[in-house]
Amino acid sequence: MTISNSQIPILTVSALNSAAREIIEGNFPLLRVEGELSNFSSPGSGHWYFSLKDARAQVRCAMFRQRNIYTRIQPRNGMQVQVLAQPTLYEGRGEFQLIVEQLLDAGEGDLQARFAALKDKLAAEGLFAPELKRPLPRWPQRVAVVTSASGAALHDIRVTLARRWPMLAVMVYPVLVQGDQAAAQICTALARIASRQQEDVVILARGGGSAEDVWCFNEESVARAIRACPVPVVTGIGHEIDFTIADFAGDLRAPTALSGCRGCRHNGDNWNSPCSARYGTRPSVSTTCGCAFVIPASGCRMPSTVCV
DSSP: OOOGGGGGGOOOOOHHHHHHHHHHHHHOOEEEEEEEEEEEETTOOOOOEEEESSSSSSSEEEEEOOHHTTTTSSOOOTTTEEEEEEEEEETTTTTTEEEEEEEEEEEHHHHHHHHHHHHHOOOOOHTOGGGGGGOSSSSEEEEEEEETSSHHHHHHHHHHHHHHHHTEEEEEEEEOOOSTHHHHHHHHHHHHHHOOOOOOOEEEEEEEEOOOTGGGOOOOOHHHHHOOSSEEEEEESSSTOOOOHHHHSSEEEESSHHHHHTSSSSSSSOSHHHHHHHOOSOEEEEEETEEEEOOOOOTTTOOOOEHH
């Protein structure tokens, strides 16, 4: 069959590249791609440009500033990384490239895949269903804090609770918050809280860290222990941008450990003003052997903090 030139439409270069871009984006979903990072550059715009390569090929990548500001790692040439990206064509130069939404160390990328699989599994079971969320008490008398006895998170929680709600009793259940034994200790602490039935709300907390550091909060056993606990659980884990499986399982997610204090009641009322007017000064706080005790200032009735 012979096709005459008159039957073939004439395209401008711009039209060709635009059509090619639409075909690529319309036929490729978001993809995870792993490779070695090279040719990294970060101009004044704040955008990142680099290549991903393996032994046989390479592809250009762009990660715009509004995405890369949330990246935990500092990219460097030679790193093995995983990206979540949209394949596209840069029309101006006719170059195939990836627009990167997420950049992870290759090891962290494997953790992310495990996280997504477990999240989907538990969500399908209904473990995160809104109707399962327990209401927070309006006037809690005792708060259970499940965290490291020596971490900065516990200090921040104690000081904040003493300042905002000085009549509150704080019961500390010290646990490891990273490492192989951490998940088992967290589950044991939640089971003890359930059996004692003495606290009105639980704060499950730790400070920031890498994905590996906070991984114990992504264990299935911890999520199930949270849902099995009859006491409402407020989670305050890692940084504001961090989400763990425990956050989805809990009854309220606070962005940080410190914010967990403010979330342990169903509203944000501050008990400090009326109490300060009545009892006077704020407490002084000391720590003994990793176990926290709040020492009331003279003439001021303040919360006791007891390690359980």
